Amino acid sequence: MEPRHFLDIKDLDSATLRQILDVARGIKRMQKGRRFPLHPRQPLAGRQVGLMFSRPSTRTRISFEVGVRQLGGDAVVLSSQDMQLGRGESIADTARVLSRFVDAIMLRTGNTNALHELARWSTVPVINGLTPNSHPAQIMADIMTYEEHRGPIRGRTFAWAGDGNNVLVSLIEGAVRFGFNLHAATPPDMKPPQEVLDWARNEGGTVEWTADPREAARGADCIVTDTWVSMSDSPTEAASRIARLEAYQVNAALMALAAPDALFMHCLPAHIGEEVTDEVFEGRQSIVFDEAENRLHAQKGILAWALGGAHWTAWGKE
Ligand code: CP
Numbered sequence: 012m013e014p015r016h017f018l019d020i021k022d023l024d025s026a027t028l029r030q031i032l033d034v035a036r037g038i039k040r041m042q043k044g045r046r047f048p049l050h051p052r053q054p055l056a057g058r059q060v061g062l063m064f065s066r067p068s069t070r071t072r073i074s075f076e077v078g079v080r081q082l083g084g085d086a087v088v089l090s091s092q093d094m095q096l097g098r099g100e101s102i103a104d105t106a107r108v109l110s111r112f113v114d115a116i117m118l119r120t121g122n123t124n125a126l127h128e129l130a131r132w133s134t135v136p137v138i139n140g141l142t143p144n145s146h147p148a149q150i151m152a153d154i155m156t157y158e159e160h161r162g163p164i165r166g167r168t169f170a171w172a173g174d175g176n177n178v179l180v181s182l183i184e185g186a187v188r189f190g191f192n193l194h195a196a197t198p199p200d201m202k203p204p205q206e207v208l209d210w211a212r213n214e215g216g217t218v219e220w221t222a223d224p225r226e227a228a229r230g231a232d233c234i235v236t237d238t239w240v241s242m243s244d245s246p247t248e249a250a251s252r253i254a255r256l257e258a259y260q261v262n263a264a265l266m267a268l269a270a271p272d273a274l275f276m277h278c279l280p281a282h283i284g285e286e287v288t289d290e291v292f293e294g295r296q297s298i299v300f301d302e303a304e305n306r307l308h309a310q311k312g313i314l315a316w317a318l319g320g321a322h323w324t325a326w327g328k329e
């Protein structure tokens with residue numbers, strides 16, 4: 012059987028994505044209030060997951076490592092700089108070797124092709140832990156978090172104000188697969204890739220792009236943003252990017268245009284005073300730490316789908 016790779020939200024159908032979140036919710040419910048074991052059946056007992064990073068991480072690294080252990084498995088954290096990969100060993104050979112040692116591989120990389128090459132050669136599931144082009148595990152956690160606070164996301168309207176980056180691409184894919192509207196505002200030269208917008212339209216999604224953050228925010232149920240300088244952006248361009256994005260800051264004036272009970276989300280790390288003000292970040296509409304926590308839970312749903320075989324949905328049931 013082909014391994015179940017979790018590379019992008021668009022690769023999975025809506026029903027499977029929904030089931031992943033159902034399982035995640037079930038596992039979270041079981042975990043809350045239980046000291047040990049954190050999952051009664053320890054579905055990852057005896058399984059090893061390799062977590063490979065060529066870029067820094069706090070949330071992704073720790074939530075995957077802790078999540079695997081809570082399910083009874085073991086995680087090996089690898090820095091590609093410490094591997095022969097850093098000295099030129101091919102991804103193809105690395106994938107074939109790792110597949111003999113571990114049961115799944117999560118990769119965070121600055122090179123999107125490396126993720127696809129790893130998936131091509133790996134005989135165990137590969138999970139995207141962020142590339143310059145997408146961050147699907149983050150958006151699964153975001154959707155789970157929004158629904159915990161406000162109920163079904165279908166038919167709701169999200170606004171994005173900021174850079175047209177990897178997180179926005181996965182949010183667009185999430186909007187299409189989970190059936191919510193998305194109004195994305197970015198400077199014209201930081202627009203999300205046209206093929207992503209075209210894909211959303213062809214799939215029947217309601218994803219609109221505008222250069223005007225106020226237009227995007229008007230009436231929205233949730234405003235989302237992210238850093239203005241991503242890990243894949245050149246540090247020499249940071250100052251000019253920040254200057255060009257100034258008008259896209261999520262502040263009280265922008266939040267005031269949204270629905271009165273609108274929420275604020277940010278994948279973190281945040282840069283207060285740049286993409287978001289302290290007032291909004293720390294304010295009553297902000298759910299950023301629930302969002303961070305749900306990385307842990309949503310990813311267990313992804314692991315269940317990738318590693319749980321035919322009965323993977325049982326992972327969410329006692
Ligand atoms: N949001 C997120 O992916 O955070 P890290 O970079 O800390 O993993």
Ligand code: NVA
Binds near residue numbers: 240241243279280
């Ligand atoms: N867009 C950010 C997300 C960090 C989690 C980056 O790629 O650096």
